Amino acid sequence: xxxxxxxxxxxxxxxxxPFPTADRMRAEGAVIRMKxxxxxHTWLAVTHDACAMLLKDHDNFARDPANAGSRTQAxxxxxxxxxxxxxxxxxxxxxxxxxxxxxxLVDQAFQRRTIEAMxxxxxxxxxxxxxxxxxxxxxxxxxxxCRDLPLSVICAMxxxxxQDHNRFKNWLGGLQDTANIGAVIRxxxxxxxxxxxxxxxxxxxxxxxxxxxITALRDAETDGQKLxxxxxxxxxFLLFGAGQETTTHLISGGLLALLSHEDQRxxxxxxxxxxxxxxxxxxxxxxxxxxxxxxxxxxxxxxxERQFRRGDMFAAFLTAANSDPAKFEDPHxxxxxxxxxxxxxxxxxxxCLGFQLARAEAAVAFERLFTRFPNMRLDDKxxxxxxxxxxxxxxxxxxxxxxxx
Numbered sequence: 542x543x544x545x546x547x548x549x550x551x552x553x554x555x556x557x558x559p560f561p562t563a564d565r566m567r568a569e570g571a572v573i574r575m576k577x578x579x580x581x582h583t584w585l586a587v588t589h590d591a592c593a594m595l596l597k598d599h600d601n602f603a604r605d606p607a608n609a610g611s612r613t614q615a616x617x618x619x620x621x622x623x624x625x626x627x628x629x630x631x632x633x634x635x636x637x638x639x640x641x642x643x644x645x646l647v648d649q650a651f652q653r654r655t656i657e658a659m660x661x662x663x664x665x666x667x668x669x670x671x672x673x674x675x676x677x678x679x680x681x682x683x684x685x686x687c688r689d690l691p692l693s694v695i696c697a698m699x700x701x702x703x704q705d706h707n708r709f710k711n712w713l714g715g716l717q718d719t720a721n722i723g724a725v726i727r728x729x730x731x732x733x734x735x736x737x738x739x740x741x742x743x744x745x746x747x748x749x750x751x752x753x754x755i756t757a758l759r760d761a762e763t764d765g766q767k768l769x770x771x772x773x774x775x776x777x778f779l780l781f782g783a784g785q786e787t788t789t790h791l792i793s794g795g796l797l798a799l800l801s802h803e804d805q806r807x808x809x810x811x812x813x814x815x816x817x818x819x820x821x822x823x824x825x826x827x828x829x830x831x832x833x834x835x836x837x838x839x840x841x842x843x844x845x846e847r848q849f850r851r852g853d854m855f856a857a858f859l860t861a862a863n864s865d866p867a868k869f870e871d872p873h874x875x876x877x878x879x880x881x882x883x884x885x886x887x888x889x890x891x892x893c894l895g896f897q898l899a900r901a902e903a904a905v906a907f908e909r910l911f912t913r914f915p916n917m918r919l920d921d922k923x924x925x926x927x928x929x930x931x932x933x934x935x936x937x938x939x940x941x942x943x944x945x946x
Contacts, residue, residue, distance in 0.1 A: 544574065545574050545575065545576055545582065546566070546569060546573050546574060546575050547575070547576075548562055548565065548566055548573075548575065549562060550562065550575075550831070550832075550858075550860075550932070551578070551930050551931070551932055552930060553927060553928040553929065553930060553938075554928075556928035556929070556931075556935050556936070557926070557928050559828075559831070559860045559864075559935070560864050560872070560873045563587070563858075563860050563861040563864050564864070566585070566587045566858070566861050567587050567588055567861055567865060569587075570587075570845070570847075571586065571587065571588045571590070571591040571845045571846075572584050572585065572586050572587070572591055572844075572845045572847060572855075573585055573587060577932060578932055579932075580835065580854070581854075582854070583835065583854045583855065583856055584849070584853060584854065584855045584856075585832070585855075585856055585857075585858040585861075586845075586855060586856070586857045586858060586862070587858050587861035587862065588861070588862065588865055588867065589862040589863075589865040589867060589868040589869075589883075589885070590867070590868075591845055591857075591862075592857035592858070592859065592861075592862035592885055593862070593885060595833075595836060595855055595857050596833065596857055596885070599636065599637065600839070601838065601839055601840065601842060601844070602836035602837065602838060602839065602855060603636050603836060603837050603839050604636050604640070604834070604836060604837075605636050605837075606835075606837045606852070606854075608636055608837070608839060609837035609838055609839050609851055609852045610851050610852045611837060611852045642763070642766065643768075643772065643776070645763045646758070646761045646762075646763055646766070646767070646768055647758065647761075647776060647780075649757075649761040649762075649763060650754055650757035650758045650760075650761045656897050656898065656900075656901045659694075659698070659898075659901065660901060660905065662694070662697060663690075663694055663901060663902055663905045664905050664909065666690060666693045666694055666697070667686070667690055667905050667906055667909045668909060670685065670686050670689055670690060670693075671686070671909060671910070671913055671914075673685065674686075674914075674944060677944060678943060678944060678945055679920055679941065679942070679943055679944070680941070680942060680944060681939045681940060681941050681942075682793065682796060682910075682940040682941075682942055683789075683793050683937055683938070683939045683940040684939070686792070686906065686910070687789050687790075687792045687793040687796070687906075687937075687940060688789050690788075690792065690902060690906055691785045691786075691788035691789050691792070691899075691902055692706060692785050692789075693706055694788075694898070694902060695780070695781055695785045695898075696781075697753075698753065698754050698898075699749070699753050699754050699755050699777060699780065699781065700749045700750035700751070700752060700753015700754060700755045700756055701742065701749065701750075701753070701755070702748055702750070705738075705742075708738070735778065736774060736778070739774045739777050739778060740770070740774050742755065743755050743758075743759060743770070743773050743774060743777060744770075745759070754777075754780065755773075755777060758773055758776060758777065759773060786934070787829055787830055787896065787899050788898065788899040788902050788903065789936075790827070790829035790934060790935055790936050790937070791823060791824065791827060791829045791899050791902075791903050792902065792903050792906045792907075793936075793937045793940050794823065794827030794829055794935060794937065795819075795820070795823035795827055795903055795907065796906075796907070796910070796940060797919075797926065797937065797940060798823060798826055798827060798875050799819075799823075799877075799907070800917070800918060800919045800942065801875075801919070802875050805819075805875055805876070805877050806911070808877065808878075809877055809907070809911070810911050810915065813908065815877055815878060816904050816907065816908065817904075818877055818878055818879060818880055818882065819877035819907070820900050820903050820904055820907075821879070821882045821884065822875065822876060822877050822879050822882060823903065824884055824886045824896070824900075825863045825869070825879070825882055825884035825886070826863075826875050827935060828859050828860045828863050828884075828886065828935060829886075829934065829935050829936075830859060830886065830933065830934065831858065831859055831860040831933050831934060831935050832856050832857065832858050832859060832860075832932070832933035833856050833857040833859065834856070835854045835855065835856050836854070836855045836856070837852060837853065837854055837855070838850065838851055838852060838853040838855065839851065857885065859884075859885050859886065860935070862884075862885050863884045863885060863886070868883060869882075914944045914945070916944075916945055917942055917943065917944050917945075918942065918943055919941070919942055919943075920941040920942050920943045926939075926940070926941075927939060
């Protein structure tokens with residue numbers, strides 16, 4: 542079976558500086574076995590090459606554990622309340638051809654929207670949030686911008702009434718500590734409220750705005766097929782999570798990196814054309830999504846010079862891949878001019894929906910913040926920067942700054 546390693550990949554101290562631990566993990570091999578909270582024993586790919594191969598190989602690794610001979614997920618879904626189990630119907634848990642069917646319907650709903658066309662809306666929301674900071678000296682950007690900007694943008698994209706936006710924040714707030722099974726259980730009522738609300742609002746006449754993604758998803762049709770009501774609710778929940786959670790931690794982690802590296806922040810302010818490479822470096826350096834959803838071996842096989850059994854569970858540990866010296870020169874260094882930058886948050890079907898939007902929102906947030914508050918800096922007098930204890934997500938608890946020198 543192989544040795545089970547006990548690397549700390551959950552604690553706030555790990556999230557504050559994951560690079561030394563990632564280095565030690567890669568030193569143990571391309572794939573290492575660990576016991577993760579809730580999900581149990583998992584093989585983590587920790588080199589860039591191994592992670593890239595895992596994400597691209599859809600023959601040997603399945604998203605749906607049933608395609609690898611496991612019935613565990615099916616048994617769990619049967620005992621969960623239907624309101625919760627419906628969330629498993631999104632495309633991330635399916636293999637082709639079902640994945641292709643669901644993805645084609647989502648792509649159709651997105652066809653009339655481009656990220657470029659959404660930038661004015663993103664900028665308007667960012668400026669509205671920043672207007673509230675005028676005249677203040679000390680603020681927590683996590684509370685005032687990093688969470689509210691993605692939340693407002695994805696709610697507007699989905700076509701949810703503006704008066705409902707804060708309800709989502711309250712309902713899903715308990716999911717910030719997903720390493721704690723007690724916290725996850727306490728968050729269930731909020732998730733149930735979200736699912737019931739989405740089921741109502743996604744129906745014709747349920748309140749979703751006609752120009753939003755909910756309506757587009759409801760009306761999307763390919764080869765005579767449409768999303769079922771359950772699939773629609775699950776897909777909306779997925780898009781909400783991808784569009785809000787990932788972006789929040791890219792913006793906050795990217796701002797912390799820039800404010801902690803004054804030379805890089807100053808260069809970005811003097812050379813705005815560096816914004817695209819800056820965003821890519823923030824994706825690599827911060828790796829807000831640290832670990833992919835699991836894959837399952839579809840057969841007994843030798844892979845990465847190890848023997849594995851059908852049904853073994855795998856995940857790509859992106860933090861280690863994105864700091865692999867075999868792929869990146871001086872990977873511990875934050876360099877907004879880094880090019881090429883083949884980080885693994887830029888490739889693959891899993892990431893393209895959420896991360897294109899995340900890139901645009903981060904670019905707008907950085908540009909508007911540094912334009913309106915050019916002397917902004919970390920608040921040395923505030924409590925130290927703290928990270929949440931979360932598996933797979935690198936999440937700040939707060940980002941206290943001084944807006945004026």
